[in-house]
Structure formats: C-alpha cells, structure tokens
Amino acid sequence: MAAHIDVKAVLVAAVASGQGKTTVTAALARKLVRQGKRVRVFKCGPDFIDPMLLERSSGAPVRSLDLWMVGHELCRRQLAQAAAEADVILIEGVMGLYDGTPSSADLSREFGVPVMAVIDAGAMAQTAGALVHGLRDYGPVEMAGVIANRVASEGHARMVAASLRDIPLFATLPRQPKSLPERHLGLVLPGEIVDIELLLDNLADQLVFDEAAWERLPPVRIEIPPATEPQTPLLAGQTIAIARDPAFMFIYPANLDTLRHLGATLTFFSPLADEPVPTEANAVYLPGGYPELHAEALSQAAIWQASIRAAHAAGMPIVAECGGMMALADTLADQAGAIWPMAGVLPGAVAMQARLAGLGSQGLTTEYGVLRGHTFHYSKLETAVEPTAYTIKHPSAVQGEAWYRVGSLKASYFHAYFPSNPAAAAALFSRSAA
Incomplete structure (x- = not known):
C-alpha cells in the first residue's frame, strides 16, 4: 500500500x-x-x-x-x-x-x-x-x-x-x-x-x-509520491537578478524554487526605486506586475533604464514577462492615456485598453518540450519586431501570445510556469539556447 x-x-x-x-x-x-x-x-x-x-x-x-x-x-x-x-x-x-x-x-x-x-x-x-x-x-x-x-x-x-x-x-x-x-x-x-x-x-x-x-x-x-531525482543543476554558477517591487511582483514562488533547484543564485532589485541591474548578475528576469500604475516613476528611473540597456548591449540574457515586457518597450500609455518613455530595449509602444486583451492557459513549444503557463493582460504591444514563435492556447490549440527575441532579450505576454519544464526554463537564461 x-x-x-x-x-x-x-x-x-x-x-x-x-x-x-x-x-x-x-x-x-x-x-x-x-x-x-x-x-x-x-x-x-x-x-x-x-x-x-x-x-x-x-x-x-x-x-x-x-x-x-x-x-x-x-x-x-x-x-x-x-x-x-x-x-x-x-x-x-x-x-x-x-x-x-x-x-x-x-x-x-x-x-x-x-x-x-x-x-x-x-x-x-x-x-x-x-x-x-x-x-x-x-x-x-x-x-x-x-x-x-x-x-x-x-x-x-x-x-x-x-x-x-x-x-x-x-x-x-x-x-x-x-x-x-x-x-x-x-x-x-x-x-x-x-x-x-x-x-x-x-x-x-x-x-x-x-x-x-x-x-x-x-x-x-x-x-505520498515517491521521491524524485535531484534536478540537474543546469544553471550552476549563474546569478539571476529578479525585479521585485510594487510594479513587478507577479511571479510564481515555484518559479523561484525551480531556478534555485537548477543551481542559480537569485538576487533581487527594484526598478521602481531606480536600482540598477546588480553587478553580479549573469541574467535578468523581469516578471509581470503593474508597470502601468507606476509608469511615471519608471519613466524617470534613469539608472534602471541605463543599466538594463547596458545589460542588453552586453548580451546578458533577459527574460521579460507581460509587465516586464511592457517596461522594456519604447513607450507605455497608461489608463488615462498619458504616454511615458520606457527603457526602449524592445522597439514598440504599449497601450492600456479597457477590454481584456488576453486570458487563459497557454504553452510555448521549445526544443525541450512544452513550457506551460498562462496569460492575463489589458494592454497591447504595437511593434515592428516579428515574433519568433507563438504560444498555443489550452485546450483550443489555437495560436496564442507572440514570443519576441531582440538580441539577448526574450519577451512575451506569456507567464511561464517553470516547474512544468525546468530544462526549457533554464534555457531561457542561457546565452546560447532559446
């Protein structure tokens, strides 16, 4: 038994x-x-x-x-x-x-x-x-x-x-x-x-x-399930800087656990407080949140903006989900219609809208299998950047959110659930893989 x-x-x-x-x-x-x-x-x-x-x-x-x-x-x-x-x-x-x-x-x-x-x-x-x-x-x-x-x-x-x-x-x-x-x-x-x-x-x-x-x-x-094999430390030696403040707080605790089990060291910083990307970081993770509620402060965070642009120019892997992606666009139009300059790493303009723009479970197909997650947002990104992939909605199997790559940046409205595919999650923070 x-x-x-x-x-x-x-x-x-x-x-x-x-x-x-x-x-x-x-x-x-x-x-x-x-x-x-x-x-x-x-x-x-x-x-x-x-x-x-x-x-x-x-x-x-x-x-x-x-x-x-x-x-x-x-x-x-x-x-x-x-x-x-x-x-x-x-x-x-x-x-x-x-x-x-x-x-x-x-x-x-x-x-x-x-x-x-x-x-x-x-x-x-x-x-x-x-x-x-x-x-x-x-x-x-x-x-x-x-x-x-x-x-x-x-x-x-x-x-x-x-x-x-x-x-x-x-x-x-x-x-x-x-x-x-x-x-x-x-x-x-x-x-x-x-x-x-x-x-x-x-x-x-x-x-x-x-x-x-x-x-x-x-x-x-x-x-009680049987014990599992320890996770292969695919991110051993990596330090991942994660944005965490009132503008960027939508992150699954299980994602942090997965990154640690993969061997990564995690450090946190606040773009909203105009903190730069930590100098010890090898990669950056910008989760979702409410950048639209803090657009004015983020637009004035010159140190943060300069540091993320420098990290991108240096080829540092950057993973930006939903609100994290919004903060990297050229501009962000808030709910009142005011337009604020953002970091400008992802060419394009984000605008909030009254109607829901995306909702539901989705999966991203990678060379390591499907990385599962979801989407939920009220904004739209207008960009000339061509998506390199699209997520697939569950259970309808129709096309979902665009997946963008600009140099070392990987960005989407898709919120990934890292435990669903740790190898795919590790690859997001690699300089050489997807």
Whole structure:
C-alpha cells in the first residue's frame, strides 16, 4: 500500500466568479489560524493576486494547483508536503466549479478533496438548495457542505440551511460594509491595503462557523509520491537578478524554487526605486506586475533604464514577462492615456485598453518540450519586431501570445510556469539556447 497522510481538506468553490470565494477562504483560513490550527492554502488555476491575500490570511505560502499547468504529479507532491505540515488544507477554486479544462471539479475528484460550496445568498433563500444540489449532482462531486455569503439575518440563514436538505451549512458570512478593493487585474494587492490585518480579523470574527460540523468532517487521504531525482543543476554558477517591487511582483514562488533547484543564485532589485541591474548578475528576469500604475516613476528611473540597456548591449540574457515586457518597450500609455518613455530595449509602444486583451492557459513549444503557463493582460504591444514563435492556447490549440527575441532579450505576454519544464526554463537564461 502506498504511503499516505490523512488531513482535513476542502475545496472552496462556487457556481460562478464573484460569489465571494476569496473572501470566504480568507475568513476561514484566518479563523482556523486563530484557533491554533496550522493552515495551508492553495489556489486553483493560474493566479498571482489571490494567493497574496490568502498568504496574509493563513500566514503560510500559497501555491498553485492546476492539473494542466502544474501537472498531476507536482499537484500531488505539493498536497502531500502541505499535509505533512498542516492540520487543515484549504483549496480555493477558480471561476465556477465546472468551468475550465481542467476545472476545479476535476481537481476535487482527482485528489478526493470534497467541495465546500460558497453561495451568494444576498438575493435568495430557498433557491440556494437548488443551486447546491445542482453543483453536487452535475459532476458529480463529493459535497462537504456550504458556506453562505452575504446573509442578512439568523432567519435568513435558517431558510438557506433548510433548503440544503442533506447537505450541512457550515458557516455564514454577513454582507460586508467594506469589501476587498479591486482593480482591472483583480484584487488590490494586500500590501496596498492599510488595514489589511484588521480587515482579515474582522472577516474571521463575522464568519459564523459550525465547529461541531467541521470536526465531524472526515479527513482526506493524500498519497505520498515517491521521491524524485535531484534536478540537474543546469544553471550552476549563474546569478539571476529578479525585479521585485510594487510594479513587478507577479511571479510564481515555484518559479523561484525551480531556478534555485537548477543551481542559480537569485538576487533581487527594484526598478521602481531606480536600482540598477546588480553587478553580479549573469541574467535578468523581469516578471509581470503593474508597470502601468507606476509608469511615471519608471519613466524617470534613469539608472534602471541605463543599466538594463547596458545589460542588453552586453548580451546578458533577459527574460521579460507581460509587465516586464511592457517596461522594456519604447513607450507605455497608461489608463488615462498619458504616454511615458520606457527603457526602449524592445522597439514598440504599449497601450492600456479597457477590454481584456488576453486570458487563459497557454504553452510555448521549445526544443525541450512544452513550457506551460498562462496569460492575463489589458494592454497591447504595437511593434515592428516579428515574433519568433507563438504560444498555443489550452485546450483550443489555437495560436496564442507572440514570443519576441531582440538580441539577448526574450519577451512575451506569456507567464511561464517553470516547474512544468525546468530544462526549457533554464534555457531561457542561457546565452546560447532559446
């Protein structure tokens, strides 16, 4: 029999986006942590912002689970590691329970994690039961219970509970006078919310939680995968400088782990603070973020701009994803239409727009196989540079984002998930390979 760990775990899902999954998951995580529980939270699908909030609420790093981008094996390995360290695992779903290929429901069934359905009860009562039973039976999935969001009163909660019949109501959360603030790519970053800790504590306080029902919830058995061979240190001796500040913070923690496992030394710097590329660097990684919110400051960061141009002129490998690429264009037009000069390493102009320009899982075909990841952006790049490749959208297999090469620069709106193909990730930072 395979080795295993038993742990209490639920997948927090809903009928659609906008039901309050992130708010409820954050409230539940904070409540359990305050009860002395060791809580580990995961996020389904590609996401950078929600995990930041869930990390603040749980006090522990939040990783991605996605059967395509992350893969079955690494998902299982991450769950097993969390189970060894935690009393509770919470997995926040993405979109609606059955939306996407793969969906949150697919993940639930793959690992035997029951669903905790979040229902926005603000404009319904007994109909909640119909929704929950539909969610359970359509797949089907194992339904652990329900958390009703935006509940008006105890009487309202009783009506919702009665409608659920054989499915328990685990908790209710009242309508919030102050919701978590949002912007075009999702929630406002937790570090920008002055009273974030108080807000999370208040959410936990207001979550009316049936602890007896929670304690009756049976544990989930997580299989422990066999040990893997150590990663070949393809980046041994390399020092990679990574931009990290409020303009560049969209990076998977697993990407950093992969680079370290490949043998690289990581150092961090802030273009927004006008810091140059560190002198010890052999390569540069510019992840995505919100350069459009800091375009004026970046346009005035002469030291940063000169240093990245010098690194490019010297042939240093530079990998720029989404916001990182935007900061290397000639100009960036922000949401107000103001045009700001950028570093000018990638010829072209970037402009923000009101409509979503790219969204979804994609893969980049390389000589080492497919490097998986995703895209999510509201800007467009106009450039005369011809793409050297295009990503392929998943699951439609149609053409996705352009992949540009200008000298030692590799740039795209594509956010790569390095653990999906470490050899391809290592090649990005090589002077000789893709």
